Amino acid sequence: MKAAPMKDIVITGMGATTPLGGDLASTWQAMLAGESGIVEITEEWAPDLPVRIAGYVKVDPSEKIDRVKARRLDRNTQLALIAAEEAWLDAGLGLGEDNPIDPETLAVCLGSGIGGLHTLLGQWDVYKERGPRRVTPFTIPMLMANASAANVGLLVNAAAAVHAPVSACASSNEAISLAVDQIRLGRAGIVVAGGTEATIHPLPIGAFAQMQALSRRNDDPAAASRPWDKGRDGFVLSEGSAVLVLESLEHAQARGAKIYGTIAGAGVSDDNHDIVQPDPGGLGQSRAMEKALRNSGLQASDIIHVNAHGTSTPQGDMTEAGSIRRALGASADQVVVTSTKSMTGHLLGAAGALETVATVLALKERLVPPTINLHDPEDGLSIDVAANEPRPLPEGDLAALNNSFGFGGHNVAVAVTNANVTR
Amino acid sequence: MATTEEIRAQLAELVNDVAGVPVEDVQLDKSFVDDLDVDSLAMVEIIVGCEEKFGVTIPDEESKNLKTVGDAVAYIEQHS
Numbered sequence: 001m002k003a004a005p006m007k008d009i010v011i012t013g014m015g016a017t018t019p020l021g022g023d024l025a026s027t028w029q030a031m032l033a034g035e036s037g038i039v040e041i042t043e044e045w046a047p048d049l050p051v052r053i054a055g056y057v058k059v060d061p062s063e064k065i066d067r068v069k070a071r072r073l074d075r076n077t078q079l080a081l082i083a084a085e086e087a088w089l090d091a092g093l094g095l096g097e098d099n100p101i102d103p104e105t106l107a108v109c110l111g112s113g114i115g116g117l118h119t120l121l122g123q124w125d126v127y128k129e130r131g132p133r134r135v136t137p138f139t140i141p142m143l144m145a146n147a148s149a150a151n152v153g154l155l156v157n158a159a160a161a162v163h164a165p166v167s168a169c170a171s172s173n174e175a176i177s178l179a180v181d182q183i184r185l186g187r188a189g190i191v192v193a194g195g196t197e198a199t200i201h202p203l204p205i206g207a208f209a210q211m212q213a214l215s216r217r218n219d220d221p222a223a224a225s226r227p228w229d230k231g232r233d234g235f236v237l238s239e240g241s242a243v244l245v246l247e248s249l250e251h252a253q254a255r256g257a258k259i260y261g262t263i264a265g266a267g268v269s270d271d272n273h274d275i276v277q278p279d280p281g282g283l284g285q286s287r288a289m290e291k292a293l294r295n296s297g298l299q300a301s302d303i304i305h306v307n308a309h310g311t312s313t314p315q316g317d318m319t320e321a322g323s324i325r326r327a328l329g330a331s332a333d334q335v336v337v338t339s340t341k342s343m344t345g346h347l348l349g350a351a352g353a354l355e356t357v358a359t360v361l362a363l364k365e366r367l368v369p370p371t372i373n374l375h376d377p378e379d380g381l382s383i384d385v386a387a388n389e390p391r392p393l394p395e396g397d398l399a400a401l402n403n404s405f406g407f408g409g410h411n412v413a414v415a416v417t418n419a420n421v422t423r
Numbered sequence: 424m425a426t427t428e429e430i431r432a433q434l435a436e437l438v439n440d441v442a443g444v445p446v447e448d449v450q451l452d453k454s455f456v457d458d459l460d461v462d463s464l465a466m467v468e469i470i471v472g473c474e475e476k477f478g479v480t481i482p483d484e485e486s487k488n489l490k491t492v493g494d495a496v497a498y499i500e501q502h503s
Contacts (some may be wrong), residue, residue, distance in 0.1 A: 068443030133474070137467040 008262040011247030013091025015083040015185030022059025031369035036222035051214045053221040054200045055238025055345030080148035080196035083241035090243040103159035107188035111171030111195045115347030116143035120129035138267040142293040149260030160188045168406030175351030177266035189251040194353035226373035227310035227339035235311040238345030242354035264415040268290025271409030285292040288411035290326035300331040305400035307359045310339025321383045338386045342372045352404035359402045365416040366393040451493035455456045
C-alpha cells in the first residue's frame with residue numbers, strides 16, 4: 001500500500017448495545033453465529049399496524065441506568081450512554097475522578113437520525129390528556145437532536161467540542177467522518193464517535209410502512225431482513241447504539257493504549273437526486289467510496305471487504321451492488337461483501353457506527369460475519385456476498401469499507417484497516 | 424385535614440420519586456437546592472407534583488419562595 005496522505009486515526013475502544021446483545025462481545029458472537037435480533041412486537045398498539053416486527057435492544061437500558069437518571073433521559077440517550085461507557089472503559093479509561101484525559105483535547109461526535117422521539121410523542125400525549133402544566137420540564141433537553149451527544153460529553157468530560165451530525169441513516173458514519181477531521185485538524189486528540197437510535201413506536205413504524213419501506217414478513221421475523229435475496233420486501237426497524245473511541249496515533253501511543261485498527265479515512269457525498277429514493281444509477285454512492293479511498297491513501301485493490309448499507313429493500317440493495325462494483329472496478333472481484341443488517345435490522349442513525357465496529361472486528365478477527373437469509377440471490381448480483389456463513393479473510397494487511405446511506409441522499413463510506421497495516 | 428407530618432411524608436415520597444433523595448432526608452428544615460441537591464428543573468416537577476398530590480395551585484411567582492421543605496409544607500397547609 002502506498003503512503004497515506006493524511007495521518008491515520010486509531011481505534012482504541014468500542015462499545016455497543018444492540019438487538020443481538022447488551023454489549024459488543026455478545027453482539028459480535030451473535031453476528032458470527034448468524035443469529036437474528038428481529039422479533040414480533042407484542043405491545044398493545046401493534047395489531048393496528050401492517051408491520052408488527054422490530055429489533056429491540058437485547059438488554060433493556062433500565063438494567064444499566066437507574067430510575068431517577070432515566071427519568072431525565074430519552075431512551076435514545078440511555079442507549080448512547082451505555083455504549084459510550086463500554087467504549088470508554090474498553091479504551092482503558094476511567095470516569096469521574098479516574099478520568100485521565102484533558103477535557104480540552106476530548107471531543108464527541110455522535111449522531112442520531114431522529115433524536116428523542118419517545119419524549120416528543122410521549123409528552124405531546126401528556127399535553128393533550130392533562131394540559132401544558134403536566135409536561136415535564138425536561139422535555140426539551142430530552143428530545144433535542146443533540147441530547148445524546150451532549151450527555152455523552154458530560155459522561156466523559158469532553159470540553160473540546162460536542163457535535164451531533166444528523167443525516168438520517170448515514171448519521172453515525174458522518175459522525176465518524178467528522179471525528180477523523182477533528183483529529184486531523186488538531187482540534188482534538190481523542191474523540192468519542194458513534195450513533196444512537198430508539199424509534200420503535202407506532203408513529204414511525206406506521207409512517208415507514210406508508211412509504212412501503214418496511215418488511216411485512218410478520219409471520220417469520222427472523223427471516224424478514226434478507227439483503228439481496230429475491231424474497232426481500234423492505235427493511236426492519238431496530239434500535240440500539242454503537243460507539244468508538246478514536247485517537248491520533250501519537251495520543252494513543254503516549255498513553256500506551258491497545259489498538260484495534262485504524263480509521264484510514266472517509267468519503268462523503270450526496271446523491272442530489274430525490275429526498276428518499278437513491279439515485280438508481282448509484283453514482284453518489286460510488287463517489288463516496290471513491291472519496292474514502294482517496295482520503296485514506298488506499299487503492300481499490302487494497303479493499304478486501306465491504307460492510308454494505310444493504311437494508312433489504314428491493315431497489316437499494318441492487319443499486320449498492322452496482323455502486324460497489326463501479327467504485328472498486330475489477331478489484332470488486334476479490335471483495336467479500338456482507339450486510340449485518342440481515343441480523344440486526346436497521347438501526348437508522350446508529351447503523352453506521354455499529355457496522356463500522358463490525359468491520360473493525362472482521363478485519364481484526366479475519367472473519368466476515370454472514371448475511372443471513374440469503375438463499376435465493378437476486379439475478380445478476382455482481383458482488384460476492386458472505387451468504388449465511390462467516391467468511392475467513394487472508395493473513396496480512398487488510399482494508400475495508402463501511403457504507404451508510406440516508407434519506408436526503410447522504411452517502412458516507414468509512415475506510416478501516418487492521419492494526420498492523422504499514423503504508 | 425392532613426397533619427404536618429403526613430404532608431411532609433407525602434412530599435418526601437414525591438422528592439424521592441423525582442430526584443432520588445432518600446425520604447428520611449426530606450425534613451422541614453432542609454433547603455431543596457442547598458441541602459437536597461434538587462436542581463431547578465426537578466424543582467418544577469416537585470411543584471407540579473404537589474399541585475396534583477395535594478390539590479393546591481402554586482403560581483410560578485409563589486414557587487420561588489418555597490426554599491425549604493418546611494416552606495412547601497406550610498404553603499400546602501394554608502392552601503389545601
